[in-house]
Amino acid sequence: MALTIAAAPAKAETIEVTIEKLVFSPASIEAKVGDTIEWVNKDVFAHTATVKGDWEVMIPPKTSASMILQKAEAFDYFCRFHPNMKGRLTVTSP
Amino acid sequence: MFIRSTTALAALFLLSAATLAQASDKPSDPQIAHIAYTAGVLDVEAAVQALKKSKNKEILDFAKDMVRDHEAVNKQALDLVKKLNVTPEDNATSKALTKVADEERAKLAKLDGAAFDKAYVDNEVAYHKQVNGALETLLIPSAENAELKSLLETGLKLFQGHEQHAEHVAGMLK
Ligand SMILES: [Cu+2]
Numbered sequence: 001m002a003l004t005i006a007a008a009p010a011k012a013e014t015i016e017v018t019i020e021k022l023v024f025s026p027a028s029i030e031a032k033v034g035d036t037i038e039w040v041n042k043d044v045f046a047h048t049a050t051v052k053g054d055w056e057v058m059i060p061p062k063t064s065a066s067m068i069l070q071k072a073e074a075f076d077y078f079c080r081f082h083p084n085m086k087g088r089l090t091v092t093s094p
Numbered sequence: 095m096f097i098r099s100t101t102a103l104a105a106l107f108l109l110s111a112a113t114l115a116q117a118s119d120k121p122s123d124p125q126i127a128h129i130a131y132t133a134g135v136l137d138v139e140a141a142v143q144a145l146k147k148s149k150n151k152e153i154l155d156f157a158k159d160m161v162r163d164h165e166a167v168n169k170q171a172l173d174l175v176k177k178l179n180v181t182p183e184d185n186a187t188s189k190a191l192t193k194v195a196d197e198e199r200a201k202l203a204k205l206d207g208a209a210f211d212k213a214y215v216d217n218e219v220a221y222h223k224q225v226n227g228a229l230e231t232l233l234i235p236s237a238e239n240a241e242l243k244s245l246l247e248t249g250l251k252l253f254q255g256h257e258q259h260a261e262h263v264a265g266m267l268k
Contacts, residue, residue: 021247021248021251022248022251022252022255023251044166044167044169044170045162045163045166045167045252046162061166079255080259081159081163081255081259082251082252082254082255082256082258082259083255083258083259083262084251084254084255084258085255
């Protein structure tokens with residue numbers, strides 16, 4: 001029985017990152033390939049989640065934006081408009 | 095020119111801090127609200143000038159970001175002073191900030207092309223640095239009202255972000 005549960009593929013999850021007062025929280029996230037990261041922007045400012053030369057998610061004021069994680073990799077991301085805003089994303093295989 | 099204007103701004107803040115220290119020990123909340131609001135308005139004016147004069151995409155994008163962010167934070171500031179029933183009060187620091195910014199804009203008006211772009215972004219770095227210094231050492235510690243203090247703290251993070259963004263743009267111009 002335990003074996004069956006362990007062998008069943010993990011369900012994809014949605015992980016929420018809140019942006020408030022120019023801070024990503026939690027700042028560090030662990031997720032699996034196939035999970036969705038949703039950034040919820042509570043600020044009146046537009047922000048981005050950017051990995052230089054790789055990808056960027058725009059998060060307009062008072063809205064949210066999401067991204068499905070495609071590959072197992074660790075990322076340091078930042079906001080292009082406010083580079084003092086930093087976050088980390090560690091993606092592992094499911 | 096860059097060094098000279100930075101020094102002038104540094105001197106200005108020392109001077110205003112000293113002036114305010116003489117008048118009373120620290121600026122009042124209505125004065126702090128006025129200074130913070132003025133600092134945002136002046137940066138929007140600098141950005142509007144850049145939007146008219148520059149043809150560089152990095153500069154234009156940066157200037158648009160400045161207009162958008164500073165207008166957003168100043169709208170929050172206006173909503174807060176209304177809620178707190180505080181009337182922002184003009185003061186020596188606001189006047190001195192405005193005077194220096196007017197002079198800088200007049201200098202920038204005479205420049206064009208790459209020379210303008212460089213002078214604008216260098217001044218943005220220096221300006222945000224100086225406002226951050228004033229927020230950290232004078233305005234935030236002096237603020238009495240908790241909501242005003244909290245808004246100033248958000249403003250500090252915003253200005254620090256802009257300073258890094260401006261440094262990044264300055265690096266790309268080289
Ligand atoms: Cu941001």
